[in-house]
Amino acid sequence: MKPKQHAAYATAFARGLTDPAIVAPADVIAQHGKGVINRYNVYRNNVTVSLIDALAAIYPAVQRITGVEFFRAMARFHVRATPPRSPLLFEYGRDFPSFIESYEYAREMPWLADTARIERAWLDAYHAADAAPLAAQAFAAIDAESLAQLRFIAHPATRIVRSPYPAVSIFAMNRRDEAIEPLHASDAQDALITRPDQDVIVSQLPAGGAAFLLALISGSPLGAAVETAFFEDESFDIQTNLQAMISAGVFTAIRSGAPS
CATH class of the missing domain: 3.90.930 (Outer Surface Protein A; domain 3)
Structure with a gap:
């Protein structure tokens, strides 16, 4: 596969990993006759869970405030709306505080987004240069x-x-x-x-x-x-x-x- 073809394939493959409405690309194949759709869906679910877990690690105070079930449901909507732009998981979720601000079910907690902003700032400070x-x-x-x-x-x-x-x-x-x-x-x-x-x-x-x-x-x-x-x-x-x-x-x- 040529570099341009590889890049196009990777883009098409990744596009549906955070959006369940997108079906597996037509040129995705599975070995030994295993079901492509099911395997792609399993992989997609694993990616989503990994990103939700990353958000939970970055925003533990937010998760404690909302409870695990509420947090993971909110995080899943964020993952679908905001796919990662970096391979580094600690870089993910920079837009999460703004997402919380607009999240319908978090409106009764108007201070939650600012709490998340402090958590994000904590992580960025932790990784900042010496x-x-x-x-x-x-x-x-x-x-x-x-x-x-x-x-x-x-x-x-x-x-x-x-x-x-x-x-x-x-x-x-x-x-x-x-x-x-x-x-x-x-x-x-x-x-x-x-x-x-x-x-x-x-x-x-x-x-x-x-x-x-x-x-x-x-x-x-x-x-x-x-x-x-x-x-x-x-x-x-x-x-x-x-x-x-x-x-x-x-x-x-x-x-x-x-x-x-």
Whole structure:
């Protein structure tokens, strides 16, 4: 079989693996006279189950919240709508939080999608490149007049998830095998996901903290980031937030002046 023919065959074969409405390609054959349709259907089922299992491994808190049966039914619909684009299973499911948001039967759990976003960010942080976090001593040689112009380089593992719901608390309670505590659904929480050493850490940002860090990550100088944080919350504490971002390993380096 020529390369182009092989690619066309592989595409036709794969197209139906996540869609039960598609029949086995006409040129698929089975050895020793075994039934092509049945064997293809078995293979298709195995692929679907593997992808659902991958989603369950990536989103264990979501599965604990919904229950296994609900989760697997929801995941099956996602698999049919969103076939994998990478051979790496941990890369699968990036669209799952958005899918949850639009999933009819999850509407009574509006915070579920943001909980899933934190879980996805946790996994991405886990697989991110290694880098030494910024040390507190890096500020020692910088004179006070230059502070406002400092720009920060984010650690590859740093992620921020903003939510109008208590998604950080929901995530934390459901990643542990402990009793679930009552929460107020109106309590907004922003998550900071970092990996300063080998362990991924998920923490709740204080008021204004997410706006502050997102501004720094986008390239804004420190002075402008502080203004952004104060605009969002007048009680923003710059010293506390600077100390927290250093200890959490949010950044790897600082530089002065305009971005290159």
